[in-house]
Amino acid sequence: MKTDLVDLRAKAHWVWRETLAVHRRAPETRLASSLSSIEIFVALYYGGVLRFNPSNPRDEERDRCIISKGHGSICMYPILADLGYFPMEELQHVCEAGSFLGGIPDPVIPGYETVNGSLGHGLGVATGMALGLKRKASDRSVFVVAGDGELHEGANWEAIMFAAQHKLDNLHLIVDDNRISMLGYTDDIVSHGALTTRLTAFGWDCMEVDGHDVLAVQAALQQQKAIAEGKPKAIIARTLKGHGVPGLENAPLSHIINPKPELIDSLLEKTR
Amino acid sequence: MSVKPLAMRDAFLERIWRAMAEDSKIFFTCADFGSPVLDKIRADFPDRFVNVGIAEQNLINLSAGLALEGYTVFAYAIAPFITMRCYEQVRVSLALLSEVRPMNVNLIGVGAGYSYVVSGPTHQCYEDITLMRALPNFQVLSPADHVTASAFFDTCVNTGGPKYLRFDAQVLPVIYESALPDTSKGFYVHKSGEAICLVATGYMLHTAIKAAGELASEGLRVGVVDLFDLARFSATEFQDTLEPYAGIVSLEEGFRGRGGLDSMLFEFTSRRGLKARMLNIGVEGAYYFELGTRTELHEKVGIGPQAVLSSVRSFAKSLTN
Numbered sequence: 001m002k003t004d005l006v007d008l009r010a011k012a013h014w015v016w017r018e019t020l021a022v023h024r025r026a027p028e029t030r031l032a033s034s035l036s037s038i039e040i041f042v043a044l045y046y047g048g049v050l051r052f053n054p055s056n057p058r059d060e061e062r063d064r065c066i067i068s069k070g071h072g073s074i075c076m077y078p079i080l081a082d083l084g085y086f087p088m089e090e091l092q093h094v095c096e097a098g099s100f101l102g103g104i105p106d107p108v109i110p111g112y113e114t115v116n117g118s119l120g121h122g123l124g125v126a127t128g129m130a131l132g133l134k135r136k137a138s139d140r141s142v143f144v145v146a147g148d149g150e151l152h153e154g155a156n157w158e159a160i161m162f163a164a165q166h167k168l169d170n171l172h173l174i175v176d177d178n179r180i181s182m183l184g185y186t187d188d189i190v191s192h193g194a195l196t197t198r199l200t201a202f203g204w205d206c207m208e209v210d211g212h213d214v215l216a217v218q219a220a221l222q223q224q225k226a227i228a229e230g231k232p233k234a235i236i237a238r239t240l241k242g243h244g245v246p247g248l249e250n251a252p253l254s255h256i257i258n259p260k261p262e263l264i265d266s267l268l269e270k271t272r
Numbered sequence: 273m274s275v276k277p278l279a280m281r282d283a284f285l286e287r288i289w290r291a292m293a294e295d296s297k298i299f300f301t302c303a304d305f306g307s308p309v310l311d312k313i314r315a316d317f318p319d320r321f322v323n324v325g326i327a328e329q330n331l332i333n334l335s336a337g338l339a340l341e342g343y344t345v346f347a348y349a350i351a352p353f354i355t356m357r358c359y360e361q362v363r364v365s366l367a368l369l370s371e372v373r374p375m376n377v378n379l380i381g382v383g384a385g386y387s388y389v390v391s392g393p394t395h396q397c398y399e400d401i402t403l404m405r406a407l408p409n410f411q412v413l414s415p416a417d418h419v420t421a422s423a424f425f426d427t428c429v430n431t432g433g434p435k436y437l438r439f440d441a442q443v444l445p446v447i448y449e450s451a452l453p454d455t456s457k458g459f460y461v462h463k464s465g466e467a468i469c470l471v472a473t474g475y476m477l478h479t480a481i482k483a484a485g486e487l488a489s490e491g492l493r494v495g496v497v498d499l500f501d502l503a504r505f506s507a508t509e510f511q512d513t514l515e516p517y518a519g520i521v522s523l524e525e526g527f528r529g530r531g532g533l534d535s536m537l538f539e540f541t542s543r544r545g546l547k548a549r550m551l552n553i554g555v556e557g558a559y560y561f562e563l564g565t566r567t568e569l570h571e572k573v574g575i576g577p578q579a580v581l582s583s584v585r586s587f588a589k590s591l592t593n
Contacts, residue, residue, distance in 0.1 A: 107372050113340070118364045124330050125365055128337020135299075135319055136341065155361065158330035166322070 008214040012042045016244060017268060018078035018091065024264045026095035028103040032242035032254035033072030033147065036178040039214040040145055040237055044174075045079055047218035049225060050143065054084040057110045063140050064129050066113055068122020069147035069176060071104040076111070085110040120153025122146055123173060127159045130171040130232075141225065143172045149181030152190055157202075160232075164203030167230040172221070173204075175234065176211065178241040184252040199234045211237025275446045280421035280439040281348075281382050285309035287425040288346055292317045295429070299338050303331045303349040305382070310348070328353050332361035332379075339375035344429055350388075351381030351397040351438055355404060366434040367407040378428045379436045384414070384474050385525025387441035389566045393559040397438070401473070401524060402531035404436040405502055411435040412502040416477035419448040420500055423455050440475055442566075447477065453498070458505025461513055465495030467591055468519040468584065469548075473499050473533055476523035476553070476575065483580045492588055494521075502536065511544045519591050521551045521584055525575065528554030551587040553580055 015038050023031040044050045044065060053059035067073045074094075081088045086100075086109075093099040100108050104117035114125050126144040133140050150156070163171050175195060179186050186192060199206045205227065209220045217237060224233040241255070242248030245267065248259055289312050292298045300313050300321045314321050320343075324331045328349055335347040347354065355362065366377055381400060388395040404412045413435060415421040421439060428435060453460040462477075463484055472480035477498045484496045497513060499505060514520060520541065524533040534552035541548060555573045562572065570576035574583075 107369065114336075115364050115369050118360065121333055121361065121364055124333025124361070125337040125340070127330070128334035128339075129341050130337070131322070131334065132299075132338045132341030132343055135343075155329035155333065158324070158327040159333065162324055162327070162330055162334065 006046050008042055008047055008218060011046050012039050012214045013271070015042055015075050015078050017271060019075040020245075020264050020268060022074055022077055022091055022094050023258075024261055025092065026103070027258050028095045029074045030071040030103075030255065031074070031245070031259070032248050032251075032257065033069065033176075033178065034074035035243040035245065036211070036239035036241045037069065037072055037145060037176040038075045038243070039212050039217050040174050040176060041073070041076055041079055042214050043218040043221055044143060044145075045083060047214070047221065049218065049221045051140070052083075054111070057085060061140065064113055064126065064142040066122040066126040066129070066142065066144045067105065067116050068144055069119070069150060070116025072147055072176065073105060073116070073145070076105065077101055080109070080111040119147070119150035120155050123156050124159040126171060127163050127168065130163065130168040131166060133170055134168065141170045141172060143174065145174050145176060147181075148175055148177045148179055148192060148195065149186055151175065151192060151195070152181070152186075160199065160202050160204065163232040168232045169228045169230050171232040172224060173232070173234040174221075175236050176239050177236050178239045180241045180250070180252060180254060182255045195236050199236075203231060204234045205229070205231040206234045206236065208236045208238065211239035212243060275419065275449055277443050277446050278418040279307070279441075279443050280415060280418045281307050281380065282309045283418035283422040284380065284425055284437070284439070285313065287422055289313050289316070291425070291429065292320060295344070296320075297342060297344050298429075299343040299345050301331055301335050301338070301345060301347045303328045303353065305349050328358040329361050332358045333365050335377050336365035336369060336375065339377045340373060344376045344378075346378045346380060346428070348380045348382075350395060351383040351400055352395065354379050354381045355397070355400045355436065359403060362434075363407060367409050370409045370433050374432055375434070376428075376432045377434045379434070380439060381436060382439045383441045384438040385440070386566050386569050387475065389569065390563055392561060398526045398555050399530070400436070400438055401502060401526050401533055402535070405536060406531065409433050411504050413437045414473040414500050414502055415439070416472075416474055416498055416500065417444050417447045419446060420453055420455070423452040427455055438474060444475065444478060447481070447498075453500070455501065457509055458501030459497055459499045459510060459513070462496040462498060463494075465493045465517070467517060468492070468521060468588060469495035469497060469514060469517040470521045470523055470584070471497045471499050471514075471533070471537060472523035473502065475525050479570070479575070479577055479580055480523050482577055483584060486581055487584060492585070494584065499533070502533065507540070507544070510540070511546065514541065514546055514548065517548050519551065519587055520548045521553060521587065523553045523575070523580065526554055527557050528552050530557055549591065551583060553583060
C-alpha cells in the first residue's frame with residue numbers, strides 16, 4: 001500500500017499542468033470539470049488518505065475509490081500513471097485508437113473501479129460496496145467523488161437515504177461542488193441550495209471545504225476518516241470549473257468550451 | 273406421487289434460504305416486496321438481507337456493489353419494476369460492468385405477463401423479454417413451473433454474471449412431475465410433431481401443451497418445446513430440434529413483433545438457414561385496462577387457448593396450400 005507523503009501543493013500543480021497537456025493532445029476530453037477536482041484526487045491519493053496498491057489495483061486490502069464524475073476526472077490519468085498503475089508513456093495516446101485511456105474513463109483503466117461515464121451511479125454502487133465491507137468485517141473504506149451536477153440524478157438520493165439508514169460510516173462522499181453542469185450554473189437549472197444542510201438533514205456527517213486548498217481537503221478527509229460514529233460522511237468541496245484557465249474558469253458553458261491550443265501552450269510556458 | 277404446485281418465488285426462495293445457512297456469500301436484496309418464504313430469510317439472516325425500500329434504481333446499484341465485494345446477490349422485486357424502472361442501472365452497473373468484472377447478480381422479477389391479473393398494465397409485464405435479451409452478458413430465464421424455477425437456483429449460484437429470472441406471480445400447475453429438466457440445454461422438448469412445432473416460454477407453455485393435446489385429437493400432431501433459457505440455449509441442439517418442421521409457432525405472454533421470443537426465433541432461424549414459416553402468438557402492441565380472468569384477458573389479446581387453437585389450425589392449412 002502506498003502512503004508516502006509528498007508536497008501536495010507541488011503535486012497538485014504538476015497534475016494541473018499534465019491535465020492541460022493531456023487535453024492539448026486530446027481535445028475530446030472534458031477539461032473544465034477535470035480541473036475542478038484535481039486537489040480532491042491529489043489529497044486522496046497523495047495525502048495519506050486512501051490505501052491503494054498500483055501493482056494489484058483490486059487488492060482486497062485497498063480502500064475503494066469510486067470516481068463517479070467520470071468525464072470530469074481526466075486529471076486521474078497523470079495521477080494513476082505517476083503512481084505506477086500504468087506507464088507514463090500512455091498519457092501521450094489518450095483518445096487514440098488502441099489506447100485504454102478514453103475521453104470518458106472506463107473500468108478497463110487500472111485504478112478505475114466502476115463504470116463512470118453515465119452519471120449518478122457511483123454513489124449507489126459504492127453504498128453496496130460499503131455495506132459489503134461492513135458485512136465482511138473489513139475496516140476498509142469507500143470514497144466516492146461526485147459532481148454537484150450529477151446529484152440531480154434521483155438515484156443518488158435513494159443511496160443517500162439508504163447509507164444513513166444503515167449507518168455506513170465507512171462511506172465517504174466528496175462532492176466537487178463547482179456549481180456548473182453542461183448548460184450553465186446549477187443554481188439557475190435546479191439549485192441544490194445549501195447542499196451541506198440537505199445532506200445533514202438526510203443524516204450525513206457533512207463538512208465544507210475550499211476544494212482548491214489541497215491541504216484543507218486533506219485535513220477534512222483525514223478528520224472524517226478518523227470518525228466512525230454511525231453516519232456516512234460527505235465533504236462539500238467548493239471548487240471552480242476550469243480552475244486556473246482564463247476564459248474557462250467559472251464560465252457557465254465551461255463544460256463544452258475547449259481553450260485554444262495556443263492558450264494552453266502559453267499557460268504551460270508561464271507556469272513552468 | 274404428484275408434486276404439489278407452488279409459487280415459483282416460494283420454491284426458489286426456499287432454495288436460497290436453505291443455501292444461505294451453508295454459504296455466507298449469498299446476499300438477498302429486495303425493493304419492499306415480500307413472500308412467505310422471504311420472512312424466513314429476513315428472520316434467519318438479517319445480516320445478509322436488506323430491503324432498500326421502493327427504490328429499484330438503488331436496488332440494482334447496491335446489488336452491483338455487493339457483488340463487487342464477492343457476494344452472490346439475489347435481488348427481488350416486481351418484474352416491470354426490476355427491469356424497466358431501473359433499466360439504466362441494469363445496463364450500466366450489471367450488463368456493462370460485468371464485461372470486465374466478475375459479478376454474480378440474479379434479478380428475480382415476479383409478475384411475468386398478465387400474472388398480476390387484476391393489477392392492470394403497470395404491474396403486468398409484456399416487455400421484459402425484449403429488454404433483457406437486448407443486454408449482452410445477461411442470462412434470461414423464463415420457467416413455466418416451480419420445479420423449473422427451483423432448478424434455476426443451481427444455475428444462479430454456479431454461473432457468474434447477471435441473470436434475469438421472470439417468475440409468474442400465480443401458482444401454476446406442475447409440468448415437470450417426474451424429474452427436473454436439464455437446464456444446461458436451455459430448452460426441453462415435450463412432444464415431437466409432424467409439420468408444426470410450438471415454441472413457448474413461461475406461462476404460455478401451459479397453453480401450448482393443452483393446444484397440442486386438442487389438436488392431436490383432431491389429427492394434427494404438433495411438437496411442443498419449452499424454451500426457458502432465452503439467451504444461452506444450445507444453438508446446435510435447438511437447430512436440430514426445429515430443423516424437421518415446416519412451421520414454427522412462437523407463444524409468449526409478451527408483446528408480439530416487438531423484439532421478444534418471436535424476434536429471437538426469426539433471427540435464429542434466419543441465421544441458421546432454417547426454411548420454416550413462422551406464426552407468432554403474442555400480445556398485440558397496446559395496453560388494456562379491462563378486467564377479467566387471465567384466460568379472458570388472453571383471449572382478448574389473441575393469446576388465449578381458443579385463439580391459439582384457431583391460429584394454429586389456420587397456420588396448418590396455410591402450410592399445406
